[in-house]
Amino acid sequence: MQRVFSGIQPTGNIHIGNYLGAIRNWVDLQDKYESLFCIVDYHAITVEYEPEMLHQRVLELAATLIAAGLDPDKTTLFVQSSVPEHAELTWLFTCITSVGALERMTQFKEKAERQKGGVFAGLMNYPVLMASDILIYKAELVPVGDDQIQHLELTREIARRFNSMFREVFPEPQPLLTKAARIMALNDPTSKMSKSLEGSYIALDDDDNAIRKKIRRAMTDPGPQGGEMGPGVKNLFALLEAFAELELVQKFRDDYANQSLRYADLKQALAEAAVTHLAPIRERIFELLAKPDQLKEILHAGAKHARQLAQETMAEARDAMGFKMPVA
Numbered sequence: 001m002q003r004v005f006s007g008i009q010p011t012g013n014i015h016i017g018n019y020l021g022a023i024r025n026w027v028d029l030q031d032k033y034e035s036l037f038c039i040v041d042y043h044a045i046t047v048e049y050e051p052e053m054l055h056q057r058v059l060e061l062a063a064t065l066i067a068a069g070l071d072p073d074k075t076t077l078f079v080q081s082s083v084p085e086h087a088e089l090t091w092l093f094t095c096i097t098s099v100g101a102l103e104r105m106t107q108f109k110e111k112a113e114r115q116k117g118g119v120f121a122g123l124m125n126y127p128v129l130m131a132s133d134i135l136i137y138k139a140e141l142v143p144v145g146d147d148q149i150q151h152l153e154l155t156r157e158i159a160r161r162f163n164s165m166f167r168e169v170f171p172e173p174q175p176l177l178t179k180a181a182r183i184m185a186l187n188d189p190t191s192k193m194s195k196s197l198e199g200s201y202i203a204l205d206d207d208d209n210a211i212r213k214k215i216r217r218a219m220t221d222p223g224p225q226g227g228e229m230g231p232g233v234k235n236l237f238a239l240l241e242a243f244a245e246l247e248l249v250q251k252f253r254d255d256y257a258n259q260s261l262r263y264a265d266l267k268q269a270l271a272e273a274a275v276t277h278l279a280p281i282r283e284r285i286f287e288l289l290a291k292p293d294q295l296k297e298i299l300h301a302g303a304k305h306a307r308q309l310a311q312e313t314m315a316e317a318r319d320a321m322g323f324k325m326p327v328a
Contacts, residue, residue, distance in 0.1 A: 005139035007040035015201035017183035017193035027069035067284035078302030085310035244273035
């Protein structure tokens, strides 16, 4: 089986945009590929964060991923910092990556503008760490959205440069573009749903009433704009397609085409479909969080397997670069 790798940051409040855009896709992939999915806590410290909350957020994210359908018996689920070879390979790759390439990264430029206390090297080297995450497992496929294509291309360039400068060690991973529609903010459907925008998202652990309330308040439109469905209604239909039966979606699409759609009816139907779909996930999250030792055992087992693979790759990389002394 081909090997797939992807990672997600433990930054709190996993929302339906994360779930529909990435996590649900991972659940499908675990039956088709040898899958490694990583909670990338090293990435989470490239911007301001709360150290005292980091461990708890790792556990919350692990619980969320499992509750959403990742099966530890089918996939390797682990925490990035539990495999120190990620950091070691990052240093080796940093030494063959140009500063210019890192400065051209769109996400670096956007995040650097928001850094009030100055830009730290970790933020610039984020894509190098991402390349290490992927290449240390010799992953052949990486599920990504459009916003990560640039980073993945740099990963391919780093692999190509390493293989050219030293010897063939790393494959050039290919993207697995996610097919899910991009989920937009409920209160601003021209912006992507984000946990940094209050009122824009539905969290996977929101209770039923919170879900209904947020959907009732979701922005709609006065009608078609330029012959197309407006962004607010388009976003509601994207969510309805994700959570409801096809017949219900078609009924509301017909209403829209016939100009008989009532937004209140659409929102109510969406809210109930979302509640039905998300309630079991929320309940499972709380069940798992009530057993933190069990979560830690799952993550430890995943890290143990991941580290075996990482150590094999690091031995090859060290040898190729001329480091011949045995590791203590």
